[in-house]
Amino acid sequence: MSKKVVLLFAGQGAQKVGMGQDLAGAYPKVKAMFDRANEVLGFNLTDTMFNGPIEELTRTSRCQPALYVHGLAVLEALKERVPSLEIAACAGLSLGEFTAHAAGGTFDFETGLNLVFQRGSFMEEACEETKGSMAALIGGEESAVRELAAECNVDVANLNAPGQIVLSGSIEGIKQAVAKAKEKGIRKAVELTVAGAYHSRLMKSAQDKLAAVLQTTPVQMPKVPVISNYEADAVTSEMVIKNTLERQVTGSVRWSESMQLLLKDGNDLFLELGPGGVLAGLMGRIQKGTKVLTIEDTASLDAAVAELGA
CATH class of the missing domain: 3.40.366.10 (Malonyl-Coenzyme A Acyl Carrier Protein, domain 2)
Incomplete structure (x- = not known):
């Protein structure tokens, strides 16, 4: 090899x-x-x-x-x-x-x-200082995730793999994104246990x-x-x-x-x-x-x- x-x-x-x-x-x-x-x-x-x-x-x-x-x-x-x-x-x-x-x-x-x-x-x-959060979105189109991020005023933190994208931002914004994810055809949205809103x-x-x-x-x-x-x-x-x-x-x-x-x-x-x-x-x-x-x-x-x- x-x-x-x-x-x-x-x-x-x-x-x-x-x-x-x-x-x-x-x-x-x-x-x-x-x-x-x-x-x-x-x-x-x-x-x-x-x-x-x-x-x-x-x-x-x-x-x-x-x-x-x-x-x-x-x-x-x-x-x-x-x-x-x-x-x-x-x-x-x-x-x-x-x-x-x-x-x-x-x-x-x-x-x-x-x-x-x-x-x-x-x-x-x-x-x-900022008290933010993050969420992993599984099984969604990148365009749909970006649309969701814009609507909830949060950012796209990680484009890890096809169908695996992480959002980051205010606690309220992330909770809203998780709640609305299914409307955008995203299979699963999970809030992550993190200290803040990285990236x-x-x-x-x-x-x-x-x-x-x-x-x-x-x-x-x-x-x-x-x-x-x-x-x-x-x-x-x-x-x-x-x-x-x-x-x-x-x-x-x-x-x-x-x-x-x-x-x-x-x-x-x-x-x-x-x-x-x-x-x-x-x-x-x-x-x-x-x-x-x-x-x-x-x-x-x-x-x-x-x-x-x-």
């Missing part, structure tokens, strides 16, 4: 207690990375990752750096096991886009870690604060293509990187289009580095039969290495 792979990185919501613990025990380089993360952040992130409680790990300012560190730790262990691994491209869902940039060489581990911690903190503050205009204060941080953050063009959620295309310059990472905070995550772009380019082997297998599930809806291996711990790493023929 080809060892040329596309790396996919998980977004917020994939976190779970225990993430990375067995990898840290098995791979000294991973343990060193976790120790470095604690040092950079000035608090014991890995204790929360390994031991919880889940309420603390779910906090936006904790789960974003946790998923970032975990994704890159899995990549570190994978590279140790498969030195011949060739990366064709990187992509990540929402927060995962920052992990993808670090994996691609846009910025170093520490720079990215500081960015995601600040992003998570700004978004946590915005959630507390909506209610995150504008977080976007503005992140923009100021990005202005002074050193970035370079990645060594491999990195796909922007905001544009559903590979980034083309340092300015585009900063602009798309900023605009992604309130903009739609165009995941389905991003994956279709990678598939159109002939990529047929994807590795999801992060807990839960959410991205593998979405790929099954985007293009059935596409090979996605999810790696989150030593057992799934062993299985992936065997499958890669390494």
